[in-house]
Amino acid sequence: xxxxRIFRTLAFRIVAVYLAVFALSAAAIVAFTYWSTAxxxxxxxxxIVDTDISGLAERYxxxxxxxxxxxxxxxxxxxGAALYLLSDSEHRxxxxxxxxxxxxxxxxxxxxxxxxxxxxxxxxxxHRARGREFTLTGGFELLVARDIAERYETERLFSTTLPWTxxxxxxxxxxxxxxxxxxxxxxxxxxxxxSREIMAGDLSxxxxxxxxxxxxxxxxxxLNRMLERTEWLMRGMREVTDSIAHDLRTPLNRLRNRLEGxxxxxxxxxxxxxxxxxxxxxxxRLIGTFNALLLIAEAEAGVAREKIQPxxxxxxxxxxxxxYAPLADEKDVSLTLxxxxxxxxxxxxxxxxxxxxxxxxxxIKYTPSAGKxxxxxxxxPSGIALTVADSGPGIAPQDRPRVLERFVRLEASRHSPGTGxxxxxxxxxARLHDARLELGDNHPGLKATLLFSSGGKRxxxxxxxxxxxxxxxx
Amino acid sequence: MRILVVEDDLEAQRYLVNxxxxxxxxxxxxxxxxxxxxxxxxRQYDVAIIDRMLPSLDxxxxxAQIREHxxxxxxxxxxxxxxxxxxxxxxxxxxxxxxxKPYAFAELLARIEALMRRxxxxxxxxxxxxxxxxLDLLTRTAKRNxxxxxxxxxxxxxxxxxxxxxxxxxTRTMLLESVWEYHFDPQTNVIDVHISRLRAKIxxxxxxxxxxxVRGAGYMIRARA
Numbered sequence: 001x002x003x004x005r006i007f008r009t010l011a012f013r014i015v016a017v018y019l020a021v022f023a024l025s026a027a028a029i030v031a032f033t034y035w036s037t038a039x040x041x042x043x044x045x046x047x048i049v050d051t052d053i054s055g056l057a058e059r060y061x062x063x064x065x066x067x068x069x070x071x072x073x074x075x076x077x078x079x080g081a082a083l084y085l086l087s088d089s090e091h092r093x094x095x096x097x098x099x100x101x102x103x104x105x106x107x108x109x110x111x112x113x114x115x116x117x118x119x120x121x122x123x124x125x126x127h128r129a130r131g132r133e134f135t136l137t138g139g140f141e142l143l144v145a146r147d148i149a150e151r152y153e154t155e156r157l158f159s160t161t162l163p164w165t166x167x168x169x170x171x172x173x174x175x176x177x178x179x180x181x182x183x184x185x186x187x188x189x190x191x192x193x194x195s196r197e198i199m200a201g202d203l204s205x206x207x208x209x210x211x212x213x214x215x216x217x218x219x220x221x222x223l224n225r226m227l228e229r230t231e232w233l234m235r236g237m238r239e240v241t242d243s244i245a246h247d248l249r250t251p252l253n254r255l256r257n258r259l260e261g262x263x264x265x266x267x268x269x270x271x272x273x274x275x276x277x278x279x280x281x282x283x284x285r286l287i288g289t290f291n292a293l294l295l296i297a298e299a300e301a302g303v304a305r306e307k308i309q310p311x312x313x314x315x316x317x318x319x320x321x322x323x324y325a326p327l328a329d330e331k332d333v334s335l336t337l338x339x340x341x342x343x344x345x346x347x348x349x350x351x352x353x354x355x356x357x358x359x360x361x362x363x364i365k366y367t368p369s370a371g372k373x374x375x376x377x378x379x380x381p382s383g384i385a386l387t388v389a390d391s392g393p394g395i396a397p398q399d400r401p402r403v404l405e406r407f408v409r410l411e412a413s414r415h416s417p418g419t420g421x422x423x424x425x426x427x428x429x430a431r432l433h434d435a436r437l438e439l440g441d442n443h444p445g446l447k448a449t450l451l452f453s454s455g456g457k458r459x460x461x462x463x464x465x466x467x468x469x470x471x472x473x474x
Numbered sequence: 475m476r477i478l479v480v481e482d483d484l485e486a487q488r489y490l491v492n493x494x495x496x497x498x499x500x501x502x503x504x505x506x507x508x509x510x511x512x513x514x515x516x517r518q519y520d521v522a523i524i525d526r527m528l529p530s531l532d533x534x535x536x537x538a539q540i541r542e543h544x545x546x547x548x549x550x551x552x553x554x555x556x557x558x559x560x561x562x563x564x565x566x567x568x569x570x571x572x573x574x575k576p577y578a579f580a581e582l583l584a585r586i587e588a589l590m591r592r593x594x595x596x597x598x599x600x601x602x603x604x605x606x607x608x609l610d611l612l613t614r615t616a617k618r619n620x621x622x623x624x625x626x627x628x629x630x631x632x633x634x635x636x637x638x639x640x641x642x643x644x645t646r647t648m649l650l651e652s653v654w655e656y657h658f659d660p661q662t663n664v665i666d667v668h669i670s671r672l673r674a675k676i677x678x679x680x681x682x683x684x685x686x687x688v689r690g691a692g693y694m695i696r697a698r699a
Contacts, residue, residue: 242555246527249554250483253576257489260579264496287576288659322628323654326667354658361661422661 011184015177022173023166030165034158041151042130046111049131052082053144065140069095081147083116083129089139098143104133118147128152187216195223203231237301245294252290256283292421299351299428307350308433313343313384313452314377320356321375324364332369335360338376343384345452347433355429358422359388359448366392367445383435383453391445400439426450475590478522479503480510480536481552482529486575490523493579507531514540519547520590523582526553526564534567541568548589552577561657580691584643591642602637605684605697607676609637618676628653629672636685636695645692669693 052075060068072084076097085096093100102114112133117124131145191207198205206227207220259280262268268276321337328335345352363373371391378385395403404427423437430437430450440447477499481487484505491501502517504510507528514522514536522540526533537549551569553560564572570592571585602609606619614630616623625633632653636644646665650656669685677683682698 246554249575250486253554254483254485254489256576256578257486261489261492264493283576284578291574291659319654319656323656323660323664323668326671327662327664330667350657353656357656357658357660365662 005185009181009185011181012177015173015180019170019173019177023170026169027162027166030158030162034155034162038151038155041148041154045130045146045148045151048082049144049146053132053134056142056144060136065136065138068136068142072096081150083131083143083145083147085143087141087143089141091141094140096143101141101143102129104143112143112145113148114145118149191216191220191223198227203227203234234301237297241294241297241301248290252283252287256280256287259283289421292425295354296421296425296428299425299432307348308346309349310344310346311349313345313347313352313386314340316349316353317356317375317377317386320353320360323357324360328364328373331364331367333364333367334372335364336372336374338374340377341379343377343379345384347452348429351429351432355426355450356386356388358426359450362422363388363390363392363446363448366390368392371445380451383451386450386452387447388449389442389445389447391442394441394444394446395439397441403439404437475520476500476502476518477586478510478513478517478519478524480505480507480513480522480528480533481525482506482527483525489579490582493583497583505529507533507536510536511539514545514547515543521548521550521586523550523552523586524569526551526555526560534563537564537568548586548592550582550586550589578645578690580643580688581645581647584645584648584692587642588639588644588648591639602634602640604637604640604695605682607637607684607695607697609634616676618680623675625672625675629668629675632668632672633676633695636693639695641694641696643688643691643694648692 056068056071059071063070069086072086072095075082076084076095083096083098085098085101086094087096087101088094091101098116102116104112104114107113107130110132111130113128113130115126115128118127127147127149128151129145130148131143134142134144136142187210194205194207198207206224209220209224210217259276263273263276263280317337321335325335360373360375367373367390373388373390376385376387376389378387404423426448427437429435433452435450435452438449438451440449475498477494479487479490479494479501481490481503482505487503487505491503494501502513502519504513505528508530510522510524510528511531524533524536528536531539533551533553537551540547540549548570549568550571550573551564551567552573552575553564554575560574561572570589573582573585600610600612602611608617609630610616611634614627616625616630616633632649635649635653646663647659649665649668650660669687673683673685677685684695684697686694686696688694
């Protein structure tokens, strides 16, 4: 199963990386704050303890052990955070506000930390304390410390809040990321969808420009400028073909008119008449070649792209097969359309019909009598494949790319009728539809396949003026 | 029949007008769109032949304006432009038929005669008859001299088209466009093969053939006069 689309977007990935860096640095900052706070609190405690000790030391120096004991009793009575305990060498308490000698753990230098039971009202709770320990003359032990429960509370607070803070941050970041990605996605979707529609058809359309003037709007403006240029080039191409068409068709029309005029005039003798008739036929061939070239040029320029519509390829094929069935019959060639399901294809039906007619026409032309021509439609994973296979002589692998070039006719077929443009037109129609024309071996015979990539359903990037995409199977 | 020809290529116009007059039609000609429009709106014509590209008023606009004035005369558009989307544009503008230059005069004549015929009040026929050949459009059956002829659906449509234009020349391109709805030129003349099969079904064994080949033009179905 793939992750939902939003998690695969670039915007989301950027947000996720940013979020991770942000969370890590935030955690580091919190940890540092915690560490330095703890240090400051310890230093403060140590300073207070040291002041206390220097007071007690003064007493001890001036009044001896009794003075010290008095001072401890005095100070213990105040309660608060200050802790004192004077004991003998056996750690038996003598005076102080600690009940027993605690288990000390070193906290660096001659500093110690320990846990003790502190009475709070009627019950007691365990507290942590920090201070210094001294051994006096006579084996007496003195412990001066301060309750650091407050610091512990702060520490606890830090350690319990930190994960929640980070979690909350990640959560908020995630939501933000999704929102930003969604916004990006919506705008990108509009651009993608519209540009696909434009490529598939109407080049005069433009992408919708936003109000903000942000990067997306710059992108849209650039794409629109590109579209303008493409449209301009296409219009130029169309104008060129139109004027070539007009400038050649007009004199050809006059030529044909004159020849027909002569043909219809009275008193034309046999030999002259047949010569004129031959000239008319020659003119018609010229017109046929010219029309085919023009059609190829138009198909290649993508002029016919506007007429692309979803149709059932099977119906197109049935129509053309039916048109050619009597011709095949007459040549004693069996023309078969293999059964298949409906295959919906976005195409220009007229051009696909014509391309298929050219393929079937060729197949019948080159298949000897008692041979067979088989047409099949297959919905393969790589797209819809339309195949015309014959049992004729086929085309040698090294000649296959050449036959798709304009006017190329192989030596073997040089004397049969045709313009030599049939397969070039098929190739041009294939390019118009982002399809591939593959020529293969039918053992024996030629197997011509038009492979329409899944673009019929899912629009593909269009390369209108791309070089011929012809694949040859060995 | 009265025909209006609007064509700016004077030489082509001359051949066209001469040819039509020789075929027994009355022809008015104009060499630009404005004159063509004036003629089309002031006189009665059975059909108009209008070139796609004209000075002063473009052929397509001319057709559109003729239609705007409620004139329904059949119009055939002649075009020297490339074909791919021109046909559709021509028909959308209000043309009834479309022919690309260069054309054979026989093709043009066959088409305008078919257009003029279409104009006559089309009674809703359920039966077509040519000589002793009968076509029932409801039951989709054909009979000649009382005995049934077995026809494939496409053969039926082919015969129907020929019989609707009985006595008129029907060209191969007209058949391909009307019966098969293809607007391209098959390399081999497949229509001839379809016609010869149809001919074998309707004329074989009968003394008087109905389906005739018109040399250099096309086919015609006609009972012996």
